[in-house]
Amino acid sequence: MDRIELGSDLEIELDVFSGRRNPRWALSGERAVDIRERLRDLEPAERRDPPGLGYRGFLVHDRRLTLRVFDSLVTILVEGRSWRDTGGVEELLITQAREHGYDDVLRASRDKPRPSRTG
Amino acid sequence: MLQFLQPLLRAIRPFLCWLLCLIFKRKPKYEPSRWNDPYQPGFSYGHQWENNCYNYGCNRATDSYAQPGYASGNWATVMDCPTVTAGAVSDGLTTRPDGAQSTGNCAHTVALVMAPGYDYHWYRLDDNGMWSHKVGGSAARNTDENGNPIANPETAARGPYTVFCGYFTVDRCRVRIDGPY
Numbered sequence: 001m002d003r004i005e006l007g008s009d010l011e012i013e014l015d016v017f018s019g020r021r022n023p024r025w026a027l028s029g030e031r032a033v034d035i036r037e038r039l040r041d042l043e044p045a046e047r048r049d050p051p052g053l054g055y056r057g058f059l060v061h062d063r064r065l066t067l068r069v070f071d072s073l074v075t076i077l078v079e080g081r082s083w084r085d086t087g088g089v090e091e092l093l094i095t096q097a098r099e100h101g102y103d104d105v106l107r108a109s110r111d112k113p114r115p116s117r118t119g
Numbered sequence: 120m121l122q123f124l125q126p127l128l129r130a131i132r133p134f135l136c137w138l139l140c141l142i143f144k145r146k147p148k149y150e151p152s153r154w155n156d157p158y159q160p161g162f163s164y165g166h167q168w169e170n171n172c173y174n175y176g177c178n179r180a181t182d183s184y185a186q187p188g189y190a191s192g193n194w195a196t197v198m199d200c201p202t203v204t205a206g207a208v209s210d211g212l213t214t215r216p217d218g219a220q221s222t223g224n225c226a227h228t229v230a231l232v233m234a235p236g237y238d239y240h241w242y243r244l245d246d247n248g249m250w251s252h253k254v255g256g257s258a259a260r261n262t263d264e265n266g267n268p269i270a271n272p273e274t275a276a277r278g279p280y281t282v283f284c285g286y287f288t289v290d291r292c293r294v295r296i297d298g299p300y
Binding site: 015022052053 | 198
């Protein structure tokens with residue numbers, strides 16, 4: 001498969017939490033078409049797994065598959081093939097997350113790790 | 120017939136658990152394949168994305184993304200140490216002063232850490248004396264954020280989970296967890 005084929009209804013999951021349920025929102029219509037267009041003709045890349053705790057990018061759920069968009073890479077989960085995010089999908093989803101009110105969550109999860117403390 | 124037996128089984132489950140724990144040692148083992156996708160028939164739960172760090176810490180897959188306090192009617196929705204601790208204690212976990220392994224054949228130690236105002240996370244002490252964890256729906260693993268084995272969750276690299284809340288004992292016959300998802 002040279003291109004990632006997605007359906008018309010998508011669910012986006014901001015993968016940031018460990019205990020709490022991740023924020024999610026639905027995408028359909030023009031916004032889903034936009035994502036599909038951006039995922040066409042991407043360049044293959046080597047897979048890199050995200051770090052554990054904190055911001056791990058976005059999961060794009062389709063009926064058939066789930067993609068992780070993180071650190072300028074698009075990866076099909078389980079199967080594991082990756083492409084470079086030349087379409088700017090991650091930046092687009094970050095903008096959408098802010099529109100959905102998750103700016104604070106994004107900022108907190110992308111903070112540089114600080115020294116551990118006891119509380 | 121089975122429906123008739125269910126209330127009886129529910130009622131005697133704690134006793135059966137206690138009885139099994141008298142005979143068998145049931146500390147958690149580090150077996151990531153039991154938790155992680157892809158599904159392995161006869162071994163994996165195949166529900167990696169439906170179980171989080173609290174499920175893994177308590178060594179119980181509910182497939183409902185368990186939340187501290189939810190099963191006992193005290194769901195902790197404020198993300199600070201006292202609130203999440205209260206929720207966990209309400210579910211049957213007990214606080215403990217240190218990270219040594221809990222005594223008893225069916226008890227083990229867990230640790231709670233916090234990204235204040237944002238989220239909580241749990242680590243579990245396995246029967247090999249090292250700690251492991253599961254980050255949300257991601258795969259269970261036994262390394263910290265720097266890729267090192269976890270000998271002490273207080274000093275492990277924990278990303279934004281900067282506050283160490285404390286240690287707890289999970290007694291599998293007493294603890295009841297569940298979630299809303």
